[in-house]
Amino acid sequence: MKAESNDSTELSGAGIEPESDKGFVERLRRIASIAGSASALAKAAGISQGGMQRYMKGGEPTRKVLISLAECTGVSLEWLMTGSGPEEVSGGSLHISTDQTYAYVPLYDARCSAGHGAWNENAKVLTMLAFTAYSLRKQGLTPSMLSAIRVDGDSMAGLLEDGDTVMIDHGRNQLEAEAVYVIRLDDHLYAKRLQRLFDGSVRIISENKAYGDVVVSKTQLNDLEIIGRVVWAGGWV
Incomplete structure (x- = not known):
């Protein structure tokens, strides 16, 4: 299970800057719809419900949180962070498994x-x-x-x-x-x-x-x- 990081490292070290604006929130809502809800997405990615609510309101997540969100839904990390490039990872399909059932x-x-x-x-x-x-x-x-x-x-x-x-x-x-x-x-x-x-x-x-x-x-x-x-x-x- 992925755990939410307390690391406040800025994402600039990844080489691409994330958006902390309406565009990012819309992409976050998009992957939440894949999970079924923001709550289900938080559970799948190992993120606290409070943290997810902050991000849905425009708060800036850490790099580890973004990686967890991208991996559990099958979206491209670059797309999630910046809106650029294809939504899916190459050769993959959007997916999420929120539980074992x-x-x-x-x-x-x-x-x-x-x-x-x-x-x-x-x-x-x-x-x-x-x-x-x-x-x-x-x-x-x-x-x-x-x-x-x-x-x-x-x-x-x-x-x-x-x-x-x-x-x-x-x-x-x-x-x-x-x-x-x-x-x-x-x-x-x-x-x-x-x-x-x-x-x-x-x-x-x-x-x-x-x-x-x-x-x-x-x-x-x-x-x-x-x-x-x-x-x-x-x-x-």
């Missing part, structure tokens, strides 16, 4: 229909989905490697319906065996079943047989990016 997975507003650049570029976190930490551990999943998006269209109907939510394991971004993956091909995102063929090519399979299969040859595999394996799906009945 639940883990939280970000649901992005991206859909399996179109996407440019990084798969979640310009995508916003709509909410955090709560799963029991035990259920994720049982499946061998690490919360910080997970994210969720929604399915668009009927090409996987029968398995994944339009509007369903799928959870992606970004740690499994290589084709291991026939399974459903979120992929990017021709600047579009798809949730599709992948099958490796004997000649090294990859077959992209739609569950809805109204859509034909697509074969990506071995020489064209650089055009196929596997975002991660689909490990969970859910939707309204």
Whole structure:
């Protein structure tokens, strides 16, 4: 458990100055929303409730406190301190585990229909989905490697319906065996079943047989990016 430091060391030694203004408070509120509340964020970061209230009012936290806040939510330390750079750490996903019972997975507003650049570029976190930490551990999943998006269209109907939510394991971004993956091909995102063929090519399979299969040859595999394996799906009945 991280403990709040009594060290009043100024942050100038880190090489970048923090903001003690409205911008910093807004970012602090942003990560508090990831935790569910300022109280939950304080508990996760090992900060006293009184200290958190001071920071929420514009008080300047120490370097150790900022590091704890960034680490427990998965945000970039530079972003938290200055507002510069990407919000997430490279290759990570916003997450927080406030106790031993639940883990939280970000649901992005991206859909399996179109996407440019990084798969979640310009995508916003709509909410955090709560799963029991035990259920994720049982499946061998690490919360910080997970994210969720929604399915668009009927090409996987029968398995994944339009509007369903799928959870992606970004740690499994290589084709291991026939399974459903979120992929990017021709600047579009798809949730599709992948099958490796004997000649090294990859077959992209739609569950809805109204859509034909697509074969990506071995020489064209650089055009196929596997975002991660689909490990969970859910939707309204």
